[in-house]
Amino acid sequence: MTVLTVLPVIGYIFYIVMGNGLSYRTRKMINKHKLYELDYNEEIKNILLMQEDLRDKLVDDAGIIKCCYNLGSILCPGNKIEFYRWGTEKISALKRDLLNAKKSINMEYYIFADDVVGKEIMDILIKKAKEGVKVRFIFDSIGCLGAPRRFFRKLKKAGGEVAEFFPPFGHIRLINLKMNYRNHRKIVVIDGKIGYTGGMNIRDDHIYGTKKKCSPWRDAHLRMEGSGVYILQNIFLNDWRYCKKEEKKPDDYVKEGYFPKVDVVGETSLQIISSGPDTNMQTIKDCYIKLITNAKKYVVIESPYFVPDESFLSAIKIALASGVKVIIVIPQKPDHKAIFHVSISYLQELMLMGADVYLYEGFMHAKALVVDGNKISIGTCNTDNRSFALNFENTVVMYSQEVAEGYMKTVAEDIKNAIKLDSAYYKKRRWYTKFLQAVYRLGAPIL
Secondary structure: OHHHHHOHHHHHHHHHHHOOOOOHHHHHHHHHOOOOHHHOHHHHHHHHHHHHHHOOOOHHHHHHHHHHHHOOOOOEEEEEEEEEOOHHHHHHHHHHHHHOOOOEEEEEEOOEOOOHHHHHHHHHHHHHHHOOOEEEEEEEOOOOOOOOHHHHHHHHHOOOEEEEEOOOHHHOOOOOOOOOOOEOOEEEEEOOOEEEEEOOOEOHHHHHOOOHHHOOEEOOEEEEEOOHHHHHHHHHHHHHHHHHOOOOOHHHHHHOOOOOOOOOOOOEEEEEEEEOOOOOOOHHHHHHHHHHHOOOOEEEEEOOOEEOOHHHHHHHHHHHHOOOEEEEEEEOOOOOHHHHHHHHHHHHHHHHOOOEEEEEOOEEOOOEEEEOOOEEEEEOOOEEHHHHHHOEEEEEEEEOHHHHHHHHHHHHHHHHOEEEOOHHHHHOOOHHHHHHHHHHHHOHHHO
16 A cells, blocks of 8 residues: 555556456466365275274364364374475485385475576486376476576476466566465475475575575475375375366376375374465464464474464464463574564564564574474465465474474474574664664565
8 A cells, every 4th residue: 555655656566466366267267176185085085084083182182173174174194204404304305205206206396496406306307207107397487487497398308297387478487467476385295105395495505505694594394104195195286287277087186096095104193284365264374373372381483484464463472471482483594684674573572472582593494383292383384474375385284292392302403503582682773773674564464
């Protein structure tokens, strides 16, 4: 409204490009090509039956589970989870699993760069496609703006399939009327049995921490085996169906081996929540709010950006007022200074209410939420309005004391390598810093 008032012509153009939401036609096309977990025949039905056996174990979390179910995610039992905090750990595991792929590789990334790590993964995809493995790859048009399209065409020439999410108008890369809406997901599904998701893109600085100003690069990524892989596969196929206008039925994907029978390989039960601008529901934010307001002991939030809306901010304030310990970790080395200043502004309010706020001495890119030592969410979604409302995102909510406590050990390491915000920190700010933070905060809803 400020831009429209002060600069009406520029403001109008800005609104058309960024502010008017996805068109009705686009939303209709996305929803037309969506398939839901319940569509996939007997295997998913068996998972639903197994939920009955979990009620006694997860009775304390029944409200959260029901909330996530009504937000569109079934409860998946029997999963084995590994998480990675450093890119080198994740990329080593991913390369191994890709090289061992026998039938299919489905991959989508917000950023897939034409750099050292990008070439390494692309060479593996090309190799597997030539071996007869069915390789499908989705890249986001804006996230991969810096990668030449010939880089992805090499995979097509090798027999793989490639799709661009929200391609530009007339194939002119700088003219994209949907540039405000990004597919921020990072998903890999191998043979329908192994899944990856989390914060790490395929880019040197995410994996090897090559940018000094954002190093060390601390992140969080998951590798899973078990029934939860079905849901990652479903999210990928929905995006693929939209990009390629594919009209196959659920049974077709089952027959093609994308939903093979999976065994109980672990003890972690989980739900995977997806969200995007194709719906008016901000499902991941609603899930987070439910987790925070249900907390009894503590809440830990790790995020590169902290630009919450009023409902999310209120949930944290209510938790603090209820005696719940709240720990928030953001990076000390920001990649976007404007967002950093806004985050500091919001965090001052929470610090004054008793929250423990830390600045990690590096770049904190993890998107993690831990509650009471037995529930943890790791995914692609930042704690900001863009991620909650404008991006296509996903997060994995895990009901596991082992996984949550394992991650809390990494949080303890993060805090050792962080400075704690206090009143003295805010008093040291110069007047122009305070002014900038106030100005930047006006733009918080679109950051």
